[in-house]
Amino acid sequence: MLTRKQLELLLFINERLKEEGVPPSFEEMKGALNLQSKSGVHRLIVALEERGFLKRMPNRARALEVLKLPESHTPSLVKKGFTPNVIEGSLGRAKPGPSANNDGGSRATSIPMMGRIAAGVPISAIQDHTANIMVPPEMLGGGEHFALEVKGDSMIEAGIFEGDTVVIRRGDTANNGDIIVALVDDEEATLKRLRRKGVSVALEAANPAYETRIFGTDRVKVQGRLVGLLRKY
Numbered sequence: 001m002l003t004r005k006q007l008e009l010l011l012f013i014n015e016r017l018k019e020e021g022v023p024p025s026f027e028e029m030k031g032a033l034n035l036q037s038k039s040g041v042h043r044l045i046v047a048l049e050e051r052g053f054l055k056r057m058p059n060r061a062r063a064l065e066v067l068k069l070p071e072s073h074t075p076s077l078v079k080k081g082f083t084p085n086v087i088e089g090s091l092g093r094a095k096p097g098p099s100a101n102n103d104g105g106s107r108a109t110s111i112p113m114m115g116r117i118a119a120g121v122p123i124s125a126i127q128d129h130t131a132n133i134m135v136p137p138e139m140l141g142g143g144e145h146f147a148l149e150v151k152g153d154s155m156i157e158a159g160i161f162e163g164d165t166v167v168i169r170r171g172d173t174a175n176n177g178d179i180i181v182a183l184v185d186d187e188e189a190t191l192k193r194l195r196r197k198g199v200s201v202a203l204e205a206a207n208p209a210y211e212t213r214i215f216g217t218d219r220v221k222v223q224g225r226l227v228g229l230l231r232k233y
Contacts, residue, residue, distance in 0.1 A: 002051065002070060005187045008033055009044045010053055014066045023064040036185050036219070044187065108134040117148040117166065117181060119155040119191045135167055139228030144170040146224070148181070148191070155179070155191060158206035160229060166191065167228035172221065179226040185219050194222070 002010065012032050016024045026038045035041060045064070048054035053070075057063030113131045133147050150164045158179060160166065174180045180194045182203055192203035195212075201220045204212045 002048075002053070003187070005033060005035075006044055006047055006051075006053075007070065009041070010048055010066065010069065013054070013064055014069065017064075017066060035187070040185060040187055107137060109137050109140055111135050111140075111145045111147055111167070113147045113149070113165075115148065116151045117189055117191045119150045119152040119160055119162070133165065133230075135228065135230070139167050141169065141227070145227070146170060147230075150191065154205040154207045154210040155193075156207050158193070160191070160206070161231070163232070165230040166226055167230065168224035169227045170224045172223070174222045174225050181223040181225075183221040183223050184215065186221075189223070191226070 009029060009032075012029065013023050016022070016028075024032070026041050029035075029041045030038055033041070033044075045054060045056070049056060053066065053068055055065045055067055057065065110132045113133050135145070135147070145167060147165050147167050150160055150162055150166055153162055160179075168181055174194050176194060176196055178194050179191065182190055182192055182194070184190065184203075190203060192205060192213075195202035195204050196217075199217055200214050201217050202212050202214045203220065
């Protein structure tokens with residue numbers, strides 16, 4: 001499953017190849033997708049390569065080959081200026097009275113697992129509902145919740161390690177100091193501590209090996225707030 005930006009870029013490259021026989025330049029791709037920088041284009045191309053949709057020809061400038069297109073894509077998704085939500089698919093809402101555990105203990109609630117989230121350098125935006133997991137009801141309050149698998153080590157001093165599963169309450173607001181799922185430039189998702197000051201937003205790691213990243217308020221969207229964590233031993 002591709003993110004909206006990945007799909008937009010793949011179809012844009014494919015159309016240009018069909019029309020002109022050569023792929024667009026990074027500058028053209030940046031403009032077509034309303035991205036902030038060429039590095040954003042590079043990250044999308046790498047993600048498409050990793051997923052087997054695109055191939056770069058070595059030792060040739062602007063040499064891209066579209067290997068395949070998603071079977072389920074629709075042209076209506078490709079619109080300049082479209083702003084995706086980092087979370088796609090059906091989100092789970094905590095429901096009373098879920099099935100009991102086999103041991104007769106406290107009852108658990110099923111919420112959707114939505115893929116991976118970076119606790120490090122941001123990765124491509126979260127993809128789609130991949131599975132359901134059972135969560136202790138005491139982790140959940142009102143509202144919608146979803147789960148993400150943590151990739152990276154930038155939040156280790158907050159007790160969040162690679163391979164952990166974080167439980168997120170969906171929402172677009174958070175307080176200073178909250179650990180949030182942040183969408184950066186409508187294309188990258190990351191798990192960081194939120195700090196606001198004036199017209200700036202800082203995404204703060206909990207590992208001295210990582211720098212705090214500072215953005216304008218228009219570049220960061222809160223997608224949810226950390227409310228729980230699950231770990232396998």
